[in-house]
Amino acid sequence: MDERNVHIAWGQDEGAALPLTLVLIALMMTLGGVVLMVGSIQYRFVRSDVHDAQARQLAEAGIYEAFARLHDNPHWRPADDTIELINDEAVSITVEPYGSYLWVEALAEAGRSQSTVRVIAGERPPLALERAVVQWDTQSSLNVAGTTSIVGDIVVGERGVVESTFKTERFVGEVDGTVYPVQGLAAPYFDTTAVSLVLAQYDAWARGATSSTPSTAEPGRYALVRARPSRLPVRRLASGYTLSAADSTWLNQPHRVVVAGNLTVQGPLRLPPLTHLLVRDTLVIQGAVSGDDLIGYAGRHLRASGPLSATAQLFSQDDLHLGAGVRLDYPSVVYVDGRAVDAQGRIHLEEDVVVNGMLMHPPQPARPQQAAARIRLAEGSLVRGAVYNGLETEVHGLILGHLWSYQFYFFETPTNYINWLKDVTIDVTQRPQAFALPPLFSPSPHLEVVRWAATDSARVSP
Amino acid sequence: MADTEGHTLLEVAVAIALFVTVAAPLGASVVYLQYERRVARDIQALAVAEAELEVALATRVGAGRSYWLEDRTWRVQLSVEHVDARIAYNVEVYHRRAITPIVTLRTLRWYPSATL
Numbered sequence: 001m002d003e004r005n006v007h008i009a010w011g012q013d014e015g016a017a018l019p020l021t022l023v024l025i026a027l028m029m030t031l032g033g034v035v036l037m038v039g040s041i042q043y044r045f046v047r048s049d050v051h052d053a054q055a056r057q058l059a060e061a062g063i064y065e066a067f068a069r070l071h072d073n074p075h076w077r078p079a080d081d082t083i084e085l086i087n088d089e090a091v092s093i094t095v096e097p098y099g100s101y102l103w104v105e106a107l108a109e110a111g112r113s114q115s116t117v118r119v120i121a122g123e124r125p126p127l128a129l130e131r132a133v134v135q136w137d138t139q140s141s142l143n144v145a146g147t148t149s150i151v152g153d154i155v156v157g158e159r160g161v162v163e164s165t166f167k168t169e170r171f172v173g174e175v176d177g178t179v180y181p182v183q184g185l186a187a188p189y190f191d192t193t194a195v196s197l198v199l200a201q202y203d204a205w206a207r208g209a210t211s212s213t214p215s216t217a218e219p220g221r222y223a224l225v226r227a228r229p230s231r232l233p234v235r236r237l238a239s240g241y242t243l244s245a246a247d248s249t250w251l252n253q254p255h256r257v258v259v260a261g262n263l264t265v266q267g268p269l270r271l272p273p274l275t276h277l278l279v280r281d282t283l284v285i286q287g288a289v290s291g292d293d294l295i296g297y298a299g300r301h302l303r304a305s306g307p308l309s310a311t312a313q314l315f316s317q318d319d320l321h322l323g324a325g326v327r328l329d330y331p332s333v334v335y336v337d338g339r340a341v342d343a344q345g346r347i348h349l350e351e352d353v354v355v356n357g358m359l360m361h362p363p364q365p366a367r368p369q370q371a372a373a374r375i376r377l378a379e380g381s382l383v384r385g386a387v388y389n390g391l392e393t394e395v396h397g398l399i400l401g402h403l404w405s406y407q408f409y410f411f412e413t414p415t416n417y418i419n420w421l422k423d424v425t426i427d428v429t430q431r432p433q434a435f436a437l438p439p440l441f442s443p444s445p446h447l448e449v450v451r452w453a454a455t456d457s458a459r460v461s462p
Numbered sequence: 463m464a465d466t467e468g469h470t471l472l473e474v475a476v477a478i479a480l481f482v483t484v485a486a487p488l489g490a491s492v493v494y495l496q497y498e499r500r501v502a503r504d505i506q507a508l509a510v511a512e513a514e515l516e517v518a519l520a521t522r523v524g525a526g527r528s529y530w531l532e533d534r535t536w537r538v539q540l541s542v543e544h545v546d547a548r549i550a551y552n553v554e555v556y557h558r559r560a561i562t563p564i565v566t567l568r569t570l571r572w573y574p575s576a577t578l
Contacts, residue, residue, distance in 0.1 A: 021475040028482040032490035039497030046504045050565050053508060057515070061550075061570035068548055068572040085570055086545045087552070446574050 051111035052457050059117040059455075062091030062106030067121065067447040070095065070102070074440050075194070080107075097198045098229050099295050099313035100333050100360070100438030101450060105228065114460050118228075118453040120293070122331060122436025123445040125386075125402075129188055129437075131155050132177060132428035134404040136185045137419060142408070145422040148173040152402075152428030155180045166422055177428075187390060188404055191440040192362045199315060199337055202297040206280040208236075208260050227274050227454075229295075232256040239281075242266050251275075265289055267307070283316075293453070300341075306352070318345055324352040330385065331450045332357035333438055338364055338391075344373040349397065351380035358437065359383060363390030363406065374409060385435060395421065400430035507536070507555040507564040514538050515553045515567050522573070523551075534558065548572050 065085055069076055078093045085091065092107040102121040107114065132152025135142050141159035144150065145166035150173075154161055160181040163171040232254055237243070239261020243251070245268060254274035257263070263279045265271075267287025276295040277283060283298040286305045294312040296302060302316040306325015313333040314320060318341045320334055328334070332355055338345025344364045349355065361375055374392040377383065381397035386404065393405035403426050408419050439445045514531070518540055528541040537556040542549060550570045554563035 017472050017475040021479050024479050025482045028486045032486045035487075035490040035494045036497075039494040039501075042501050043497050043504075046501045046508070050504065050508050053512060053565075054567060057567050057569035061568070064570050064572040065548070068546070071572075071574060085550070086543070086548055087550050087568055087570075089568065 048111070048113060048459075051113035052115065054110035055108050055113040055115035055457065056117065056455065058085070058089055058091055058108035058110060059106040059115045061085055061089075062093055062108055063104055063117055063119055063449070065091070066093050066095055066104050066106065070121075070439075070447055071444050074191075074443070074445055094228070096228070096230050097194060097201075099198065099315070100195050100335060101313070101331070102439060102447070103229055103453070109460060112460050114458045115455065116458075117455050119449045120331070120451040120453055121439075121447045122450040123439040123441055124448050125435065125437055126189075126442045126446075129386075129402065129404065129441060130428070131180075131404075132402060132426050133421075134188060134402075135406070135408065135419060136187050137407045138183075138185050140419045143417075143420045144173060144175060145169070145171055145420055146173065147423045148421045149176075149425045149427070150174070150421075151176045151430075152426070153177040153180065155182055155185065157181065157185050158183045164420070166420075173423075187363050187406065188388070189440075189442060190362060190388065191443070194440060195335065195362075195438070196337070199297070199317070202276075202278050202295075202315065203280075203299055203317070205256065205258055206260060206278040206297065206299055208258070227254050229274065229276070232274065232276060234258060236260075237263065239263075243269070243277075245269050271310075293451075316345070317341055319348070320346070321348045321350075322353045322355070323350050327354045328356060330356035330432065330434075331436065333360060334358070335360045337362070338373065344391065346373050347375045349377045349381040349383070351378045353378075353381045354384070355382070356384045356432075358385050359387045359389070360438070361389045361391060375405075385431065386437065392418075395424045395426075399424075399426045401426075401435070402428060402431070503557065504564055507557070510536055510538060511553050511555045511565040511567045514540060514555075515551060515569065518542070518551055518553070519569075519571065532558070539563075547574055 065083060077095050080092050080094055082090050082092050094105040096103050098120055103118065104121050105116065105118045107116045131154060132150055133154045135156045138157025141162045142154065142156045143162050143164040145164045146169060154175065154177060156179065158181045161175060161179045165171060235250065235255045235257050237257060237259045239259060241259060242264045244266040252272065254272045256276040256278065259279045261280055262282045263277065265277065265285045267289040269289050271289065271291030271294055273292045275291060278297045280299045282301040283296055284303050285308055288307045290309045292311045294310050296312060296314045298316045300318045302314055303321045304326050305323030308326045311329045311332055315335045317337050320336050334347055334355060336345035336347050338361060345361060347359055347361060359375055374394055375387060375389045376394040377397035379396040384400045386402040387393060387399060389405040392407045392409040393403065394409045395403065408421050410417050410420060410422060436448055436450045439447065523540065523542055531538040535558055537558055539554045541552045548570055550568065553567045555565045556563050
């Protein structure tokens with residue numbers, strides 16, 4: 001190798017070293033930058049976790065602040081109103097009816113995090129209603145007969161409770177509680193205003209009113225997360241329509257299904273949570289239908305038969321019939337208004353029906369014209385919760401909770417027995433501890449969370 | 463001259479390359495580890511704050527209470543303020559030697575007088 005060649009070789013080395021070094025520098029700088037960026041992003045993630053937690057706690061605080069304000073004014077209905085908490089932080093609150101319960105929603109921000117908490121709220125039973133039995137027909141005593149067993153306190157008129165012999169059959173049951181005879185006993189407080197407004201709104205929707213229906217449907221899962229009862233997309237169906245699994249293509253997200261006539265819901269079908277079925281005349285639910293937080297409204301008749309398994313609030317203006325195999329989970333409500341119809345409404349639970357929640361039939365303006373206007377629990381039915389009835393209640397099933405009724409009734413040839421309870425079991429100690437009533441059983445309700453409906457977080461733009 | 467320049471350039475290049483390949487990753491690693499430490503510390507502090515708040519809410523720590531908890535790593539201050547049946551809970555978690563909290567959580571509950 002001569003000197004010239006050596007020089008050329010050195011020259012080649014010079015040419016390669018600089019670019020190589022630059023490439024190496026760039027590579028290492030990039031690597032270093034990436035490492036720093038990863039660390040920085042990781043740190044930002046954890047700070048955003050902190051902000052998420054702060055926003056969620058603030059939103060929860062907003063829920064309880066709303067409860068406090070609803071205690072003072074139970075008809076307060078803010079819609080995305082900003083309110084200040086006691087520590088000067090602000091949350092946005094919405095309160096709207098959700099069937100007979102309340103839907104309370106709070107939105108709070110911390111840093112760039114935004115958290116929304118939605119709950120279904122009910123009322124803790126007032127102390128006056130912690131009794132097993134309340135009968136406010138003061139014209140007669142409450143007669144307990146046969147194997148009737150009442151565990152819990154009883155409030156009746158001044159004639160008290162009488163352990164009676166039925167025909168020749170002596171009373172062999174028990175009353176395990178204190179009896180409070182009260183002079184001039186009136187119906188327990190229940191303000192029907194809120195539920196009446198809800199039913200009037202459902203009725204208007206079922207009849208086709210469009211004034212407050214939303215115009216847009218938010219697609220997919222987003223809609224479920226953002227769902228609010230008043231903002232559900234509306235689906236109008238023809239009278240006589242049968243809703244079935246064939247409708248799953250659109251019924252994969254909650255809707256307000258409106259029918260100005262009759263609707264049949266045919267199982268097998270799983271309805272999305274929050275689905276509202278608002279029907280002007282008759283709503284029939286049959287077959288294996290399931291779902292959570294459902295609302296069913298019928299302007300005249302509502303009939304459900306098993307195997308129905310759902311958490312549902314079922315409302316009817318006239319009568320409501322639950323057939324064998326219906327199982328409603330807590331917090332369910334079965335409500336007949338009755339005031340708009342001559343028959344004044346009735347609720348009938350057949351054998352093998354379970355309701356975890358409440359049966360309600362508020363006091364009527366006048367005595368019913370038809371004897372059938374009553375709540376009837378057939379033998380083999382079970383209510384785990386409470387029965388509140390402004391008319392007569394006929395009990396052959398089991399009540400694990402409360403029975404508050406104007407009168408009690410049963411028929412055995414040839415006599416109607418008024419204010420008799422025969423072979424009935426009512427046990428208030430078997431009621432689940434977590435039990436909330438639909439508001440307003442007191443003028444200043446003590447609200448509590450019945451169900452945490454949803455919590456979601458989002459980022460807000462800086 | 464060309465040789466000398468070539469050697470000098472090479473030496474400079476090698477030196478820079480050595481620096482970049484050794485010092486830069488080392489520096490980046492140190493900074494990264496610092497981030498990691500802060501991340502781990504903040505995650506732990508958040509967990510401590512949430513746990514303390516949950517305990518305070520579950521046990522309904524009485525209004526007007528304010529106390530410090532201290533262990534080898536953390537100082538936790540819980541203060542409970544009572545206004546009109548509302549109880550505001552404020553939890554601050556500090557690193558033991560720090561004077562500013564790493565995580566602060568505030569929430570509120572409402573208990574009508576009958577249930578207090």
